[in-house]
Amino acid sequence: MTAKIKLLIPLAVVFLVNYSMGQEALTMTKALQLGLNNYGVIKSKAFQVESSRNSLSQARRDYVPNVVLGAQQVYGTVNGQNGPLYGFGGFAVSSSGLPLPEQNWNAGFGALYLANFNWEVFSFGRARGRIRVADAAMNTAEGDLEQEQFQHQVRVAAAYLNALGSGRVTKAQQKNLERAQVIQRDIVARTKGGLRPGVDSAFANAEVAAAKIALLRAADIQQEQEQNLAFLIGVNYRDIQLDTSFVAGIPVVPGNDTTSRAGNNHPTVNLFQRRVDQSLQQLKLGKSSYYPSINLVGIFQTRASGFAQTYAQDQSRYTNSYSSGVKPTISNYLVGVGLTWNLATIYRTNAQVQALKYNSLAMEADLQLTRDQLKTQLEIADAKLVRALQIKEQVPIQVSSAVDAYMQRSTLYKSGLSNLVDITQAMYLLNRAESDRDLAYINVWQALLLKAAATGDLSLFTNQLSR
Numbered sequence: 200m201t202a203k204i205k206l207l208i209p210l211a212v213v214f215l216v217n218y219s220m221g222q223e224a225l226t227m228t229k230a231l232q233l234g235l236n237n238y239g240v241i242k243s244k245a246f247q248v249e250s251s252r253n254s255l256s257q258a259r260r261d262y263v264p265n266v267v268l269g270a271q272q273v274y275g276t277v278n279g280q281n282g283p284l285y286g287f288g289g290f291a292v293s294s295s296g297l298p299l300p301e302q303n304w305n306a307g308f309g310a311l312y313l314a315n316f317n318w319e320v321f322s323f324g325r326a327r328g329r330i331r332v333a334d335a336a337m338n339t340a341e342g343d344l345e346q347e348q349f350q351h352q353v354r355v356a357a358a359y360l361n362a363l364g365s366g367r368v369t370k371a372q373q374k375n376l377e378r379a380q381v382i383q384r385d386i387v388a389r390t391k392g393g394l395r396p397g398v399d400s401a402f403a404n405a406e407v408a409a410a411k412i413a414l415l416r417a418a419d420i421q422q423e424q425e426q427n428l429a430f431l432i433g434v435n436y437r438d439i440q441l442d443t444s445f446v447a448g449i450p451v452v453p454g455n456d457t458t459s460r461a462g463n464n465h466p467t468v469n470l471f472q473r474r475v476d477q478s479l480q481q482l483k484l485g486k487s488s489y490y491p492s493i494n495l496v497g498i499f500q501t502r503a504s505g506f507a508q509t510y511a512q513d514q515s516r517y518t519n520s521y522s523s524g525v526k527p528t529i530s531n532y533l534v535g536v537g538l539t540w541n542l543a544t545i546y547r548t549n550a551q552v553q554a555l556k557y558n559s560l561a562m563e564a565d566l567q568l569t570r571d572q573l574k575t576q577l578e579i580a581d582a583k584l585v586r587a588l589q590i591k592e593q594v595p596i597q598v599s600s601a602v603d604a605y606m607q608r609s610t611l612y613k614s615g616l617s618n619l620v621d622i623t624q625a626m627y628l629l630n631r632a633e634s635d636r637d638l639a640y641i642n643v644w645q646a647l648l649l650k651a652a653a654t655g656d657l658s659l660f661t662n663q664l665s666r
Contacts, residue, residue: 224442227359227664230432234355235348237433244344251337258333262326264318264495272310272525297511307505307517308524316497323490324483332484335477342470349466351431353652356660358428360645363441365421367637372417375630376410378605382622383407385613399619406623449591449643450663452584465573465655471566478559485552491540498534501527577653584646591643594636601625601632 235241319326383403390400422436429436505524507516518524608625611617644660651659 224440225434225438226442227356227445228661230359230428231352231355231661233432233434234351238351238431241344241347241351244340244347248337248340248344251333251340255330255333255337258330261329264316264320267313267315267317269313269315270311272308274306274308274524296506297514299514303514305506305514305517307519308503308521309505310503310525310527311500312502312527313498313500316495318495319492320495321493322487323492324487325490325492328480328484328487332477332480335473335480339470339473339477342466342473346466346470349655349657352657353648355428355431356648356657357645358424358431359441360446360641360648362421362424362428362439363443363446364638364641365417365424366441366443367641368634369414369417369421371630371634371637372410372414374633375626376407376414378626378629379403379407379410382609382626386619402619402623406626445664446640446644449588449640450647450660452588452647467569468566468573468655471562471569475559475562475566478555478562482552482555482559485548485555488548489545491538494537494539496533496535496537499530499532501530503527503529573653573655577650580646580650580653584643584650587639587643587646590635591639594632594639598629598632598636601629605629 383400383406386399386403425439425441426436429439503525505518505520507518510516605622605625605628608617608622612619612622647663648660651657
């Protein structure tokens, strides 16, 4: 490695240290909140909740009876003809008048004013069923949002711990590089003085190069982890300065009573349960289509015409006056109740009802599978937590022994009683011990996070942050 690159690495390290010292630490709690506020998927699901809430409001309003007001004023002829007529597509006029032996073009004004009332007052549960389906859809959307918020907080916390762990590894590799450089300077000085063979100098140079490569690789992984965290919480990568204070100790391990909660109040279980409920409501609504509907109807209308009552006897008895043609003259009203029942609907919807039935069974199977998976995940989390605590108890012994071995080998080498291979091996053991020590505490936190994710209670993890 050239002298220029050797100079740039320490300068880069100094720059990063100074830059991070000028930043406010991003706490785990703040990162979790930023993730909830900024992540795009959560925003999307929040909008879906609002959409389903308005759909529920629409379903409730559909039960309101129809009240139609209408008014029309027209000008045209009233020629009539005996014979059947059906207005296909609604494009035929409904002129009424005397059937005459020949066409005439007498025209006058006419008008129609009406108020119409139509209410499906009883539909054997279809109206309530549509409301219940819309309500279940809204509950499902809310459960989907809650589940996504929970899962994203777990992702953010895991990314935060991974970034912390990769940062610890980078620091351990930096210390290893510094030790290798100290040994390198000592060997180079001894080689120049003829106290050590030249091969030791080459070996030391190789170890320094290997330590620099390990540092660069660790820094690359650290940057990748920090960028992943920045993406999850919606901030700039360079604005992240992690808080390492809470991993200086280990959390209080919760008891096994949390096992019974797995699969009951978990956000994922709640989401699947709401999907089952929605499917059952859709099935009930589908079955209600087998039955008829009862409607109340009412209408009041007033007509006006420019043709006199005696027009049938005298075709000159009409006027082109607008005011006379649109002035109300005749009124009628109608009220009634009607029952409609399309028997073919039973045949048409039977297959749809069967499809909804099997869809409900599929949802229930997914719900049970989710419960079984969470139970397994909780058992794995408990085992990982026990092993992480056991490892944490061993790392101080490992570090202490590695430090003693390194100091011993370093002293023996300087005294000419050991070779470079021995001290390199001791340095490697010390580097690994320091890395294991730095990661041991983080591994306990990660195991606790895994347990919180399996139980569906993130407070098992977040309550320990302030201790």
